[in-house]
Amino acid sequence: MSGERPAEQRAVAQGRRDVVPPGAASWVTPDLICDTIKTWQPYYGHDLTAEDALWILLSMDCLATTLEHEE
Numbered sequence: 001m002s003g004e005r006p007a008e009q010r011a012v013a014q015g016r017r018d019v020v021p022p023g024a025a026s027w028v029t030p031d032l033i034c035d036t037i038k039t040w041q042p043y044y045g046h047d048l049t050a051e052d053a054l055w056i057l058l059s060m061d062c063l064a065t066t067l068e069h070e071e
Contacts, residue, residue, distance in 0.1 A: 019033050019034065019050040020033055020050065020054075021033075021050050021051050021054050024054055028054060028057060032057065033050050033053045033054065033057075036053040036056055036057055037050075037052075037053045040052075040053070040056055
């Protein structure tokens with residue numbers, strides 16, 4: 001293995017903003033994907049992709065919605 005990171009990780013590292021996965025909701029912005037990867041990366045043993053970040057965002061949205069309806 002060459003140690004090369006996935007394209008999404010390189011894009012984030014380079015500050016590119018074209019990392020939103022196709023079909024993502026309109027509220028998912030390139031900055032949100034990048035911030036999510038930067039925030040959550042220390043907690044994973046592998047490089048996160050834009051798809052991983054989208055999954056994290058959707059999971060957090062679902063959790064927030066659930067907690068909101070519990071009140």
